[in-house]
Amino acid sequence: MNIGIFTDTYFPQVSGVATSIDTLRSQLEQKGHTVYIFTTTDPDVEKNVYERNVFRFASIPFISFTDRRIAVRGLFQSYQVAKELNLDIVHTQTEFSMGLIGKFVAKALKIPCVHTYHTMYEDYLHYVAKGKLLKPSHVRLMTCSFCEKMSGIVAPSARVLATLTRYGVKEPITVIPTGVDLTRFKVVNENNVRKHYGIAENAPLLLTLSRLAFEKDIDRMVASFPAIKTKVPGVKLLIVGDGPAKESLQEQVKELGLTEDIIFTGEVDNTQVSEFYHAADLFVSTSISESQGLTYIEALAAGTKVVSSKSPYTAELLSDRAIGANFETLEEFVELVVEYLTKPAKYQDPKPLQQKLKEISADEFGEKILQFYERSKEHYLELNQTTYSKEHS
DSSP: OEEEEEOSOOTTSOSHHHHHHHHHHHHHHHTTOEEEEEEEOOTTSOTTOOOTTEEEEOEEEETTEEEEEEESSOHHHHHHHHHHHTOSEEEEOOSSHHHHHHHHHHHHHTOOEEEEOOOOGGGSGGGTGGGTSOOHHHHHHHHHHHHTTOSEEEESSHHHHHHHHHHTOOSOEEEOOOOBOGGGGSSOOTHHHHHHTTOOTTSOEEEEESOOOGGGOHHHHHHHHHHHHHHSTTOEEEEEBOSTTHHHHHHHHHHTTOTTTEEEEEOOOGGGHHHHHHHOSEEEEOOSOOSSOHHHHHHHHTTOOEEEEOOHHHHHHTOSTTTEEEESSHHHHHHHHHHHHHOTTSSOOSHHHHHHHHHTBHHHHHHHHHHHHHHHHHHHHHHHHHHHHHHTO
16 A cells, blocks of 8 residues: 655654554555655754655644644645555545645545544644633634544544544544554663763653643642652653653752752654663653653653552553552552552563564554454445445436
């Protein structure tokens, strides 16, 4: 198959969406398919740099979310390129500029268009006019409008499925969690990270890795750290990433007198994150806005247990204490972190993790997406045969 992926977000941007698309592309190509990425220009990519099967279209920073891009042209150029490439299917990964272009291209070429719904927009409304302009009802209308006439929709988690169902989306939806290339997270020199940040080899180390945005609720983690510190002497926390909440979090850390214990690394290259997972004793997240949490499964792939806020997704992912655990209150969060750090030998059964890694592998992800494509193509043909019959009856 010739597959066109249309996205506003792609490398070198650092995000779960970009990583998910790269994993998908790699798996589809390994299985003998050809993948073309239609995306936005990026200030970190020079115009004359060759990127295999990547087509970039003029873009500007997104309003109030300036580290993301939105295309300002490319509609007919995308169509011409897609027609020449003889695409068999369009897979959109955004509801905005390149997603709308992808829908137009698929309709013009008379091929199926499928979509992955990555983002829980209700958690991001504060970015636009401080939440005073857009409401959840607007998100519902936008979502239903974009998903209309899709041949299939991928929900990365049960939470996304429930949200799309609540919105009233009628198109076929399949839950397919993003997979992880397990080989990327196996053998590394974890001491590099500890040495670089001056962390002793035997110091208990917590890690959180994400965009430092207010909806990630990292302030809850920082606020809980003193309680952890009183029960786990010498504990450290690495906060990896960058974003609009960084200054606020640094000020919070300073006010709590934790500047020696909580370390901000800034943004880390995607090729280096494995070392951070391996260096940590526990991966932690207090976010309540994750649609799937790609960093959680990356941590598991590195063999690092996870403690996260409870959601339908994490309840299913962290189904055994040998893998990790969920919490509902910050008191529970502290208790779980302390237990994992002070009793590391308590949950060491390798079988649950082995089974989970099989489920979240990139190979499994690729197979499920291909099966989804086939069902979507069948749905597209059925729908269009019905339309043709009605028009000619």
